[in-house]
Amino acid sequence: MLHCMTSEPEQQLGVGTQDAFQRLWTPHRMAYIQGENKPTGPGAGDGCPFCSIPAKSDEDGLVVRRGEQVYAVLNLYPYNGGHLMTVPYRHVADYTDLTAAETAELGELTKQAMTALRTASGAHGFNIGMNQGSVAGAGIAAHLHQHIVPRWGGDTNFMPVVGHTRVLPQLLADTRKMLAEAWPAV
Helix, strand or coil: CCCCCCCCCCCCCCCCCCCCCCCCCCCCHHHHHCCCCCCCCCCCCCCCHHHHHHHCCHHHHCEEEECCCEEEEECCCCCCCCCEEEEECCCCCCHHHCCHHHHHHHHHHHHHHHHHHHHHHCCCEEEEECCCCHHHCCCCCCCCCEEEEEECCCCCCHHHHCCCCCCCCCCHHHHHHHHHHHCCCC
């Protein structure tokens, strides 16, 4: 529980040396930090999660929408609630390697994702983009994916800026269901 700075902070056990800071524990993030679900190499058969997700059910894979060339999936380690990615089925690393059909569907699913996020959660804006290569910040550089991160006025507060912590108000399974139901008919 967070307290106003004028009140005495609650003592939290197990935090080491006591100080004036409260802790918001997010142990599930350790899996990402330690590289869980990361490919062992650049090939499609090297444990690429984006290649294995399409074989799962929508619920188990957190797939929100499946297209012919591209699918939309929730990010397991979201920056904000509703953080989606559009991903080509084909294991390809670079945007310039996409076919015209893949490029068109990637764009169309991105537009549909924006509509679904506005309908389901009233998103005010979006950060949309892809990191090409590990030096550019791609966590899984071998399989292209585009991020669609919903934003709301005032959603940048002290938690990520000072506390390097993101507060997500909804479980991923609930977010997936909400967005799948809000996805526009085509």
